[in-house]
Amino acid sequence: MIDSNAIERLSTGIKGFDQVARGGLPRGRSTLVAGTAGSGKTLFAVEFLARGILDSGEAGVFVSFEETAEGIRRNAASLGFPIEQWERQGKWVFVDASLEVTGEEPIVGAFDFGGLVARIGHAVRQVGAARVSVDSLGAVFVRFAEPAIVRYELYRIGSVLEQLGVTSIITSERISEYGEVSRYGVEEFVLDNVIILRNSLANRRRRRTVEIVKFRGAAHRTGEWLFTIDPRDGIVFLPLAFLASDMSTSSLAR
Amino acid sequence: MIDSNAIERLSTGIKGFDQVARGGLPRGRSTLVAGTAGSGKTLFAVEFLARGILDSGEAGVFVSFEETAEGIRRNAASLGFPIEQWERQGKWVFVDASLEVTGEEPIVGAFDFGGLVARIGHAVRQVGAARVSVDSLGAVFVRFAEPAIVRYELYRIGSVLEQLGVTSIITSERISEYGEVSRYGVEEFVLDNVIILRNSLANRRRRRTVEIVKFRGAAHRTGEWLFTIDPRDGIVFLPLAFLASDMSTSSLAR
Amino acid sequence: MIDSNAIERLSTGIKGFDQVARGGLPRGRSTLVAGTAGSGKTLFAVEFLARGILDSGEAGVFVSFEETAEGIRRNAASLGFPIEQWERQGKWVFVDASLEVTGEEPIVGAFDFGGLVARIGHAVRQVGAARVSVDSLGAVFVRFAEPAIVRYELYRIGSVLEQLGVTSIITSERISEYGEVSRYGVEEFVLDNVIILRNSLANRRRRRTVEIVKFRGAAHRTGEWLFTIDPRDGIVFLPLAFLASDMSTSSLAR
Amino acid sequence: MIDSNAIERLSTGIKGFDQVARGGLPRGRSTLVAGTAGSGKTLFAVEFLARGILDSGEAGVFVSFEETAEGIRRNAASLGFPIEQWERQGKWVFVDASLEVTGEEPIVGAFDFGGLVARIGHAVRQVGAARVSVDSLGAVFVRFAEPAIVRYELYRIGSVLEQLGVTSIITSERISEYGEVSRYGVEEFVLDNVIILRNSLANRRRRRTVEIVKFRGAAHRTGEWLFTIDPRDGIVFLPLAFLASDMSTSSLAR
Amino acid sequence: MIDSNAIERLSTGIKGFDQVARGGLPRGRSTLVAGTAGSGKTLFAVEFLARGILDSGEAGVFVSFEETAEGIRRNAASLGFPIEQWERQGKWVFVDASLEVTGEEPIVGAFDFGGLVARIGHAVRQVGAARVSVDSLGAVFVRFAEPAIVRYELYRIGSVLEQLGVTSIITSERISEYGEVSRYGVEEFVLDNVIILRNSLANRRRRRTVEIVKFRGAAHRTGEWLFTIDPRDGIVFLPLAFLASDMSTSSLAR
Amino acid sequence: MIDSNAIERLSTGIKGFDQVARGGLPRGRSTLVAGTAGSGKTLFAVEFLARGILDSGEAGVFVSFEETAEGIRRNAASLGFPIEQWERQGKWVFVDASLEVTGEEPIVGAFDFGGLVARIGHAVRQVGAARVSVDSLGAVFVRFAEPAIVRYELYRIGSVLEQLGVTSIITSERISEYGEVSRYGVEEFVLDNVIILRNSLANRRRRRTVEIVKFRGAAHRTGEWLFTIDPRDGIVFLPLAFLASDMSTSSLAR
């Protein structure tokens, strides 16, 4: 057969990840990054943009729903990423979709996805972004909860991002490490690519792993891969594990 | 007894599958292909049509509900299937039932099955199709969710496809590998044939298997069979596993 | 005590089954046959009538709710049962209660049980049937789902069949092999007799077993018994298993 | 302390049961007998009355909700109990609360407990009954399902039976052998006494056991005890098991 | 630090319990006693009052919701407690909140907590009670079921009892031995103290244990402790178990 | 990379905790402390303020929803904390948001979060508080239950506390030790930091552990750490466990 490389890759630059992904994320598509609280979703989304800036000078847009831009700036600083400086250089733009707490009226049950989509488009064009991170849709989906709406809105955002020509990461919430992939049971079917970040507890210890669950139309390593979060290096996928896995040839796709 | 071959088979041409199926899919009937996200449903549905074109010159119709025709073309290219060329040759027709994202109005809670059924009939007649793939009903059923409606609509589509005289594959979603067969608990009872594609995780590794759960009125091998997805060969059911199984004669139906 | 044989048996003629049942099904009563998709419910229901015709010349009525008469004829042919010929000979009558797909209007939420019951009565009298198979109520119950209605309607059909003086089999759906007996949690309490057909998966292999869960007022063997589905012999309960079990006398009822 | 025998016992006469119960059922009170389909609830309820007639000449009232009086007569005959003869002798009265199937109108969602209670009272007085069996409330509770109503009505029936001065058995349904005691999660709290009949499946075999879960204000053996159902002897609790248990003195209440 | 004995204890007098509780129940507060049907809740509640009368001459109030005063009198007699005599001596008062069965109208969905609270206050003052047992709120909560209402009413009763200056026990229902602490998932958070009575089944045998889950602001032994119910001694916590536990010093709070 | 210490720590002073937290709680942020009933949430919240007063002279505000201020004073006294004295010294202020039980009207389904937020702000300014403990939101969330509202209100409180510049602890309820992190499945995603207190039962014994599930933007030890509650020392995290853990270097974040 022919043309086995139809889908181009975007080398993320995240240490070790591109090897797990056999070349990087499918370029021009959206990838769902699902994980429990503290599993590293936001760090992954931040580092995805940061590596684009540092390694390839690609500008990025970061859409946040619950953490404020200020919170993300400070958390990223702990890994050495100078987001504020990048903002000044026009390399990083925040689309801050977090709730304003303006007194006493809770606004629940509605969200202006159309407006959001317009703001994202605007931001992408403004800096000529190649990468977009959307973190985290859980804060919005909780207001709808209905799987049909969750599915539609995720589909809509994915479509718009694809039309914008960017490669994007969309994070979503899980509540257990080895149960269903997603909270509403539909998120993992909508987008082209799905990655799970796990932080599982066994014998009183936590262990962090990443797994590529699917890349439509693209090869990738399968199964779980260890990683660490390090103040100096950010997210690091461990080379040792790759070595071990290369010796196992039981699955062609791995 | 007499006439043990009443139900004819359609040799799919998918490597190794026809041996698992003891001759291929029951001809003129619909087969449910259920699987989790990334289990290979779409590839199976694509390859089912592709092999018909390549091996027997049979034209095919591909009905898609969420992935766009363009997305499927590109993903199929990664396995070497030149869908666009086949479309030009009148061997492959897309019925693209995916949602149009036309701005801000989510349309949830309704789906024109009658119109869809008419479009499928039209496409089948247009190219004289012998094979139809419908991928994936999950995107539509989520809007109804009510098992009674899911059951009726699946029944309706199966009936229409049978009346059209085609052999068809209808994919559907599962959310865990070894739990219930289908999402709404009714899908597996409606159609004549059911196949499960699994991508199960054990000891940090994934393993892909196929299982024929039922073929009404037809023999088939039972239990789980390993397969791989290979950029050069597409889906490949492993011969080694067949050898091993032939030595086991514990089940007459296997 | 006296009269331990108050309830007569109907020897089904299904290979090996009458030994598991210690003489056959309780005559003049209804038996629920519950099983997952592909577990053999329809084959059991078909063979129940076929053996009556072949072994004792008893006519039978087959009520089907989702599979068409034509589908059942063809599937039965794969086991060598010439249903069409029997229909011509007035030994087999179909009551086809399957949905007509007449265009675009799904009819959900109602079912004319009264009319059905009348049609069954008519068919029984028409051929002087001794046996009736009803396959499968799942297709109708899904429209009610409410356990109270499921219970009432199952009770009503059972009562009517008893009044008609026939021995009958009523199939129903299960969604897991070792979970609850029935889908709505009430079906197994309504009828006098309950049989489970299982097709369970362990170590990648499937194993078919039958179990008589209850025969009100009648002895039967207990526990699970292996069976196979064979194109030449139909359903065959394995004699070897009986031998083994006869050596175990731990349960008087077995 | 004094007066440790405040609650009198009614020796049931069921083989072996009175030993498990350390003297029989608490006299003048109601006992819930819970079990899955086919676990032996009806046989226990029948034999409870039968032994009263045979051993002590006590008359009994049998209230049935789903099985017809005729069905119970025939099933009991299989164990040698001549119910019809006892009815003629004024020793056994049926209160048949089973649904009449009078055509096409299902009557769901209401039940005249007041009328039932009056009929029971009438029957008890008519034959001077000392024992009452109510089998099985599941058929009625399914129409209410609401735990608060189930609880109230069970409480009401228990109170009325207590006021009538009879010792009674009330059967109820369970859907799994080792899950919750009762279907609605409240039944076991209402009445003074609770017994579970189990018919559990392990390694393809069924094993029948009885367990006294509670006797308010009365000693009883605890844990599960094997029993069999035998055409000649009815329900038989195995003496061997008692011997074994007498050697274990780990629990004073056992 | 200072004042480590701020919360006084009430020595219950129940054999062995005060050792498990390291001195008795926190004085002037309410303790939730949760358990399955037959776990010993009512006996514990009865003996709590009985020991107050026998050991310290403290009067008690017993509030019952489903069991009648007469039933409790008789059940208590089996353990040698002469409740009727204590009632005559003004040492024991029943507040009988059990439903009256006055014919045919079930009264569901309302309960006059205000009136109940007033009756309890009246009874406490009438006999100068130091101890109150409330058994069992499950009979009332079933009519509300809504966790928010269950939580509020339990809070209200606890507050009122605390204002009355009594030490009290409030029993509540559980439906499994090792699942959630309480039926509605909120009861264990409301009151200051929580005790679980278990009657768990393993290898066909039952084993009774008590566990103090929490005593706010007070030390107690932790984990499960065996006990028996004995016609002569009532509830007896086994000294042997204490000995064994004293040797284990792995937890300071135990 | 640079600036790996962007997020300052607040040394809590709780014995051993600051080592688990690698320096203390993230300063100026909110931390969710989740635990089952009796797991030590309130003690942790109390000791957090007490250590601020004792070690650094920092004033604190304690917001309580169900336990009264008086109850907390007394419980704290058992650990030697003289809250009343601190209140007089202007170092400790209670915001008592517990329900008033004012007779017969239960007020369910509403809560004035705006008013609460104002009272907290007032109290913080009044004593110049550096630390705030909010214990426990479960009592309020039960009235909404809707995850979207729980999420919004938790977000709102967290935002307000951050704007006030205090470091705060917010306790929340869990109902099982190793199931989902939070009751409504959303709480753990909202705040920057999450700690779990466990009190798990195995082999009849309880074992208390603490785990830091996430600190956004900050390093911490991972996995479960033993602790005890001691009348003399309050909560004590065991040094021995630290030693053992320091030898394991498998996780950089630990």
Ligand SMILES: Nc1ncnc2c1ncn2[C@@H]1O[C@H](COP(=O)(O)OP(=O)(O)OP(=O)(O)O)[C@@H](O)[C@H]1O
């Ligand atoms: N060219 C390729 N080379 C290797 N593996 C591939 C290739 N294309 C696809 N795959 C594998 O197949 C998987 C996708 O298969 P497919 O799209 O058929 O799954 P699916 O069951 O349809 O999933 P979904 O429910 O998300 O639509 C990918 O995750 C990848 O592992």
Ligand SMILES: Nc1ncnc2c1ncn2[C@@H]1O[C@H](COP(=O)(O)OP(=O)(O)OP(=O)(O)O)[C@@H](O)[C@H]1O
């Ligand atoms: N001719 C045959 N030769 C061998 N096996 C057969 C044959 N016909 C049927 N089978 C086996 O029997 C199974 C179907 O049995 P059947 O249709 O009775 O199942 P069922 O329980 O009625 O399923 P459903 O719920 O889908 O109606 C097939 O999946 C196949 O494994």
Ligand SMILES: Nc1ncnc2c1ncn2[C@@H]1O[C@H](COP(=O)(O)OP(=O)(O)OP(=O)(O)O)[C@@H](O)[C@H]1O
């Ligand atoms: N004469 C008999 N000889 C041997 N076993 C018998 C006989 N009669 C009944 N049994 C056994 O008893 C079982 C039925 O018991 P019974 O009718 O009391 O159950 P049940 O708990 O009332 O069930 P249901 O909930 O369906 O009413 C039968 O399934 C059978 O195994």
Ligand SMILES: Nc1ncnc2c1ncn2[C@@H]1O[C@H](COP(=O)(O)OP(=O)(O)OP(=O)(O)O)[C@@H](O)[C@H]1O
């Ligand atoms: N006199 C006695 N001698 C021995 N055991 C007894 C005696 N009285 C009661 N018991 C035991 O105590 C159990 C009943 O305890 P109790 O009534 O306190 O339970 P409970 O938890 O209140 O149950 P429920 O929820 O049904 O009210 C009985 O099932 C029995 O096992």
Ligand SMILES: Nc1ncnc2c1ncn2[C@@H]1O[C@H](COP(=O)(O)OP(=O)(O)OP(=O)(O)O)[C@@H](O)[C@H]1O
């Ligand atoms: N003075 C003390 N000495 C020893 N242990 C104590 C002392 N005070 C409290 N404890 C222990 O701490 C537990 C209560 O802790 P705390 O009140 O903090 O729990 P919590 O998680 O707030 O519970 P809740 O959800 O019920 O409010 C008690 O059950 C007890 O085991």
Ligand SMILES: Nc1ncnc2c1ncn2[C@@H]1O[C@H](COP(=O)(O)OP(=O)(O)OP(=O)(O)O)[C@@H](O)[C@H]1O
């Ligand atoms: N500077 C750092 N040094 C070490 N570990 C860090 C650092 N920053 C973050 N971490 C680790 O990363 C975790 C947080 O990761 P992140 O915020 O990406 O999780 P998340 O999946 O987005 O969680 P949430 O769902 O709560 O937003 C922290 O709990 C901590 O364990």
Ligand SMILES: [Mg+2]
């Ligand atoms: Mg995040």
Ligand SMILES: [Mg+2]
């Ligand atoms: Mg697909």
Ligand SMILES: [Mg+2]
């Ligand atoms: Mg069938």
Ligand SMILES: [Mg+2]
């Ligand atoms: Mg019965």
Ligand SMILES: [Mg+2]
């Ligand atoms: Mg009780």
Ligand SMILES: [Mg+2]
């Ligand atoms: Mg607390």
